[in-house]
Amino acid sequence: MEQLIKKSLTRAQICEEVRPGPSSIIIFGASGDLTFRKLIPSIFALFKKELLPKQFYLLGVARTKYTDEEYRNEIKRWLLNENEALNSVLSFIERIFYISGNYDDDSLYKLLQEKLNSLDKMFETQQNHIFYLATPPSVYLEIIRRLGQFELTKENSGGYSRVIIEKPFGSNLETAIELDKELHKYLKESQVYRIDHYLGKETVQNIMMLRFANIVFEPIWNYKYIDNVQITVAETLGIEHRAGYFEQAGLLRDMFQNHMIQLLTLVAMEPPASLEDSSVRDEKTKLLKSIRMYDTYEIDKYFVRGQYVRGTVNGKEVPGYREERNVNPNSYVETFVAGKFLIDNWRWSGVPFYLRAGKRLKKKISEIAIIFKEVPHSIFFKNNVELEQNVLILNIQPDEGFSLKIQAKQPGSKLCLNTLTMDFKYNEFFNFKGPDAYERLLLDAMVGDQTLFVRSDAMELAWKLLTPILNKWEQDKEKGLLFYEAGSWGPKEANELIARDGREWRDLEAEGEIEDGF
Numbered sequence: 472m473e474q475l476i477k478k479s480l481t482r483a484q485i486c487e488e489v490r491p492g493p494s495s496i497i498i499f500g501a502s503g504d505l506t507f508r509k510l511i512p513s514i515f516a517l518f519k520k521e522l523l524p525k526q527f528y529l530l531g532v533a534r535t536k537y538t539d540e541e542y543r544n545e546i547k548r549w550l551l552n553e554n555e556a557l558n559s560v561l562s563f564i565e566r567i568f569y570i571s572g573n574y575d576d577d578s579l580y581k582l583l584q585e586k587l588n589s590l591d592k593m594f595e596t597q598q599n600h601i602f603y604l605a606t607p608p609s610v611y612l613e614i615i616r617r618l619g620q621f622e623l624t625k626e627n628s629g630g631y632s633r634v635i636i637e638k639p640f641g642s643n644l645e646t647a648i649e650l651d652k653e654l655h656k657y658l659k660e661s662q663v664y665r666i667d668h669y670l671g672k673e674t675v676q677n678i679m680m681l682r683f684a685n686i687v688f689e690p691i692w693n694y695k696y697i698d699n700v701q702i703t704v705a706e707t708l709g710i711e712h713r714a715g716y717f718e719q720a721g722l723l724r725d726m727f728q729n730h731m732i733q734l735l736t737l738v739a740m741e742p743p744a745s746l747e748d749s750s751v752r753d754e755k756t757k758l759l760k761s762i763r764m765y766d767t768y769e770i771d772k773y774f775v776r777g778q779y780v781r782g783t784v785n786g787k788e789v790p791g792y793r794e795e796r797n798v799n800p801n802s803y804v805e806t807f808v809a810g811k812f813l814i815d816n817w818r819w820s821g822v823p824f825y826l827r828a829g830k831r832l833k834k835k836i837s838e839i840a841i842i843f844k845e846v847p848h849s850i851f852f853k854n855n856v857e858l859e860q861n862v863l864i865l866n867i868q869p870d871e872g873f874s875l876k877i878q879a880k881q882p883g884s885k886l887c888l889n890t891l892t893m894d895f896k897y898n899e900f901f902n903f904k905g906p907d908a909y910e911r912l913l914l915d916a917m918v919g920d921q922t923l924f925v926r927s928d929a930m931e932l933a934w935k936l937l938t939p940i941l942n943k944w945e946q947d948k949e950k951g952l953l954f955y956e957a958g959s960w961g962p963k964e965a966n967e968l969i970a971r972d973g974r975e976w977r978d979l980e981a982e983g984e985i986e987d988g989f
């Protein structure tokens with residue numbers, strides 16, 4: 472009995488959300504898309520759930536001129552548009568302030584110092600500051616240098632100073648290292664929170680729970696039982712208003728350097744010694760070191776890149792990438808990538824990880840599929856009829872959850888097998904829509920938990936892996952770029968990539984549907 476009580480007490484303690492101590496969030500780029508669409512709604516959601524500390528304020532910084540009042544009105548309008556209740560919105564915006572200026576101008580940082588001093592006193596936030604860089608990456612360094620020069624990154628005056636940095640972190644290995652080096656002149660690694668919003672998604676966090684809190688999966692989580700792993704992040708959206716960014720980035724930087732590689736890492740890493748952030752991040756790093764680097768001549772064999780042309784998505788005609796506003800009509804930037812990754816360690820020897828992601832595909836769906844080997848000997852059918860392989864699917868979106876495909880007897884007939892899907896959907900089971908990824912991550916930054924943020928070495932290793940590919944594509948320009956119709960599943964060569972190994976991509980046509988939300 473005592474044991475049981477102990478167990479449930481521990482569970483309650485684990486489940487309980489830790490409300491952070493006094494905190495402030497200072498957003499650079501506060502007039503931008505990310506701030507309005509993701510950051511403000513997530514901070515507001517935390518406010519409504521009473522997960523923000525009582526001693527809290529938010530300070531927006533950008534070049535656009537607003538008074539506090541005008542900025543609050545913008546936020547009010549935005550939140551009311553999202554059907555939020557007026558009363559909550561009004562009490563939330565009382566904690567919001569705004570200053571404007573140019574990032575390369577000392578007077579902005581003097582003003583910032585003064586504002587922080589007075590707000591820290593007013594809200595008793597004990598000089599605890601989280602600086603969120605939600606600006607274009609080109610100004611990250613400038614902001615960090617100035618914060619450093621104005622001693623806003625120093626922690627010895629009582630409070631903490633943390634910096635959340637949005638992706639992309641650099642544009643290749645060299646620039647990422649350079650940015651990191653400069654950053655570390657002013658900040659210790661424990662102050663740096665490199666955000667990857669996929670790590671805040673419920674199913675993504677659940678990968679570790681599923682693997683390491685159950686006995687049934689881990690013993691078969693290896694080359695002996697797993698045939699291949701497929702990770703798909705398909706979007707119906709194009710590049711929206713982000714042509715300026717996407718023309719520089721392309722899909723490999725936009726999705727693989729961060730989200731896709733992180734997903735692969737969580738599926739493939741060894742069990743960490745504990746849930747401590749350093750243990751988890753050590754395992755991720757170890758795994759990243761085992762991913763095979765390809766020689767330049769192998770890249771075409773293992774990677775396919777494509778760009779969408781005009782087509783129909785969700786019944787609507789959409790322009791091709793080169794026809795999008797602010798895109799170079801001869802652009803050879805990729806909007807689709809499929810690749811085969813191999814992990815050179817004992818657990819994953821010979822197990823391919825097929826990854827694909829793309830814009831303007833047939834439907835929005837993200838999943839990780841663990842495809843198990845065939846049974847070694849089938850007693851069920853003569854004439855070599857193959858049994859379908861078991862598949863464990865971790866559904867990241869639209870319906871967060873997981874499903875297991877197994878073979879079962881079809882009722883009635885004497886001996887007919889069929890695939891049965893054991894389906895678990897978060898929303899249905901818990902009757903609760905999980906929080907947005909940014910809520911989780913902002914809360915973690917306030918309590919100082921870096922587990923779900925990307926450490927310097929992992930970020931570097933991901934760039935190391937992808938930079939040779941980026942270099943080759945940069946050299947090849949249009950050569951090797953394949954065109955696919957918007958509303959399809961990408962270039963047919965992506966199917967050939969996997970067919971060469973005698974496999975095929977999972978058919979995602981029939982899985983649940985939603986509109987893109989990002």
Ligand SMILES: NC(=O)C1=CN([C@@H]2O[C@H](COP(=O)(O)OP(=O)(O)OC[C@H]3O[C@@H](n4cnc5c(N)ncnc54)[C@H](OP(=O)(O)O)[C@@H]3O)[C@@H](O)[C@H]2O)C=CC1
Nearest residue numbers: 500502503504505506533534535605606607608637638639
């Ligand atoms: N939007 C999204 O969905 C996602 C964005 N990100 C990352 O978050 C960051 C912000 O993205 P997002 O909000 O879309 O970006 P925006 O293009 O909306 O820019 C944010 C703000 O930065 C300021 N800004 C724009 N250009 C410059 C410039 N050249 N110099 C200084 N300031 C500038 C503008 O404010 P003002 O003119 O008032 O100064 C703008 O409101 C980027 O690093 C992006 O890669 C990451 C994941 C998703």
Ligand SMILES: O=C1O[C@H](COP(=O)(O)O)[C@@H](O)[C@H](O)[C@H]1O
Nearest residue numbers: 668706708725726837987988989
């Ligand atoms: O970081 C990014 O992610 C979104 C996809 O995010 P999701 O949560 O909607 O799956 C992608 O559209 C964007 O290009 C990329 O920068």
